Amino acid sequence: MQVSKRVAITGNEAVAEAMRQINPDVVAAYPITPQTEIVQFFADFVSDGKVDTEFVTVESEHSAMSATVGASAAGARAMTATSSQGLALMWEVLYIASGLRLPIVAPVVNRALSAPINIHCDHSDTMGARDSGWIQIYSEDAQEAYDNLIQAVRIAEHPDVLLPTMVTMDGFIVSHGMGNAKLLNDDVVKKFVGEYEPEHYLLDVENPITVGALDFSDWYFEHRRQLADAHTKVKDVVLQVAKEFKEISGREYNLFDAYRLDDAEVAIVVINSAAGTAKTVVDELREKGLKVGLLKIRLFRPFPHKEIAEALSGKKAVAVLDRADSLSLMGGPLYIDLRAAMYDSPGPRVKMVNYIYGLGGRDINMEQIAGVYDDLMEIAKTGEITQPVTYLGVRE
């Protein structure tokens, strides 16, 4: 195993370090809180000659994603980074990146969408982009954000995949919170990500191609079908890349993280930083002899529904914690997906409830999560669900 160094680092610093080590050909980005520092640190690396990157300062996120698409189509390893309104402004170009099968990698620092205007964390930005054809990988802390970003390059560029990939972490909680992380040596990352060698690219003047041609009712459907097929390949590539990453880092990654889940009778499903808080609650309740567990989503798009359903089958009650609302009146986006996944799970139907929490950066604490486990144990006992969707931590 390679030597790595342990540092005190914020999520933004860790992600910027990963980008420096990846040393992409092109970065086009626009600053937005709480992502700003990533771009700021990276601009320093460019100015100081620490990367070979062509850094394109653009006038908006729409232009940032457009320039990244252009660079990627030209044959470059291209990256950008954003948050919230910035991701919203990239929207139409997100679909172009995936439709053109460009393996762009972008860290996204989760922040609430306006209105009301708010700069703090929730997942409404990336959840809104869940159908855009991008791979979405979520990160609990700075370590995971760093590790996931490095792995994302290999996942996105894999010949079976060729899909843009966003790696998320929670705004401020992780992006600005100082944490403990182990960083890999530069040469190790350089070797791991390797050179990007696209099969077809615009700057290949010997083999001219057309990118973005008109595609009417005669072929559009077939190209969208290809996109769906590419997503079926992602799961195996994610696992293969994780296996190789373990060899250089010693750190283990999967499609999701099952924490004390095997023998648990009730479980919480959660994404990103709240999983850290919830694991501490699991440990405390386990000490009291309660059979509680947790499932933390890592790969959200494509959704590893079969594996998740298997992991949760046989549980007496499951609570899904959503840091975004779908406004469908059926709960948050993660809950809706989970319920669909569990429809075909073997055995008796698992009782499921949803808690929408933390919108606009509202804290979620250990007492609240312990309260969710209390509710689950009551549901497990009685078999009754009195309230399928609860807004957790809102003032009534």
Added chain:
Amino acid sequence: MSAVEKGWKDVPIGGLILEAGSAKKYETGDWRTHKPVWDKEKCSNCMICWIYCPDASILIKDGEMSGIDYKHCKGCGICAHECPRKCIEMVLDTGENGEAGAGE
């Protein structure tokens, strides 16, 4: 469309086109509702229609206009509008390619 017998596994990903000049294979003539009908007798071969045609559908042979490429003509009517001698008329297309003019 000529290639619909192929499926989604048979074509380049992302809508990429891997060869030059492939627009020729994309026959846009069936987009047309009205078609230009050329009166060879009135034509002076000034080539103004050839200059204006956005789809390169005015056919030329030995320096003279020889007809209209109905496989690609979208029926925009620019040729009829620009013709100084009014020898191109737009008529409702009945779907029978090549019945007017000396084109394909």
